[in-house]
Amino acid sequence: MIKKSVFSLLTLVILASCVSPKVYKELEAKYADLKKENRKLSADYEELVTAKAAAENDYKRTKKAYDEVLAHRDKLQADYNATKANLDNLKSSYDALEKNSSAAIAANSQKNRELLAELEAKEEALSAEITRLAKLKKELEDRSNRVAELESVIAAKDAAMTALKNAISSALTDFEGKGLTVEQRDGKVYVSMENKLLFSSGSWAVGSEGRRAVNQLGSVLGENPDIAVLIEGHTDNVPYSGNGPLTSNWDLSTKRATSIVNILRENENITPENLTAAGRGEFAPIETNSTPKGRAKNRRIEIILTPKLDELSRLLNEQ
Missing domain, CATH: 3.30.1330.60 (OmpA-like domain)
Known part of the structure; x- marks a missing residue:
């Protein structure tokens, strides 16, 4: 860099001596x-080019997050279904026990309330994951559109x-x-x-x-x-x-x-x-x-x- 600066200075001196100011x-x-x-x-x-690469990387990360949330949602749905089936079984047992023992009925009622509370908590978690999934999906679409727009403009410039x-x-x-x-x-x-x-x-x-x-x-x-x-x-x-x-x-x-x-x-x-x-x-x-x-x-x-x-x-x- 110093050599180039000295060289440039010498060149400017030469130019200044040969051409009018x-x-x-x-x-x-x-x-x-x-x-x-x-x-x-x-x-x-x-x-x-850097923005395009960054946008593509963001797209991949968002897609990965989207897939993970989707799998989590499916797991929550499966848990919800299993809990609901368990609740139905307990209700059937409750009906049978009601005829035989008030103590059993009381215990079953407590268990039933606990399962209902668990079910409500799982429903809330599932709802939150669905909302998060929708947000991630929107971000994924936005980033995908941005990458496509950048690629389109670059392709148009290259074609021109x-x-x-x-x-x-x-x-x-x-x-x-x-x-x-x-x-x-x-x-x-x-x-x-x-x-x-x-x-x-x-x-x-x-x-x-x-x-x-x-x-x-x-x-x-x-x-x-x-x-x-x-x-x-x-x-x-x-x-x-x-x-x-x-x-x-x-x-x-x-x-x-x-x-x-x-x-x-x-x-x-x-x-x-x-x-x-x-x-x-x-x-x-x-x-x-x-x-x-x-x-x-x-x-x-x-x-x-x-x-x-x-x-x-x-x-x-x-x-």
Whole structure:
């Protein structure tokens, strides 16, 4: 953590020396917002999965309690029936003894009163267990409904993201094998475009083929206004050696991400508030930088599409 903080401080010093204070502050604010939003979305997603697991565990515990109370009720019912049968037998005996002995009648009467009192106590216990059983059954139904609702919302979000992934893959079919990949993981869709499809070496100007790919992606995003779009620029670890206002890979990656955002903003159906640009420089590689092939993979634009989780947040807040 200390190394990362020192590194971040050095990077900020470099950025501050290469970019105007206004641009630097804007980029710093956008990147901070991006990190905050990314952490929030990841936390929301993890919280949702945790809430689902907790709800399922509560459901299992309530179901177990329900079964135990049901068995207890059945036992009380059996005890009640046995006691009632015993009482009936005693009443029959009472009728017989009444003819023969007043003492026996008195004893039998006392026993009868005791059995009646016992029977009333068992009836009260049975009634209390029936009430408790009804309460547990209602809790079980409520928890089951909550689990079902959470599962339904998660399934709907996953289905929507799968449909989005398929739509993007279909729209970008022409660019298969040209450094473009579309993946779905952790509830998000990742569109990765290698720089060979988008930019010339050291440049942040998008070529005609790359612009066509971004425009076709934008046509899909324009039909999905509830998707947050994060555009990240990445480079390899070869130091930037170009001329002009940029002096580092971080500057270059940020400028390239912003170029993609500017093309997407040309589509009036895309809400600008849903777009975020960020430069990651060489600090988030997906392959080794020790080979030309690995460095080519690391030089990329990564577009991360995230569904808005307002409905899931509402369900979690109702817990």
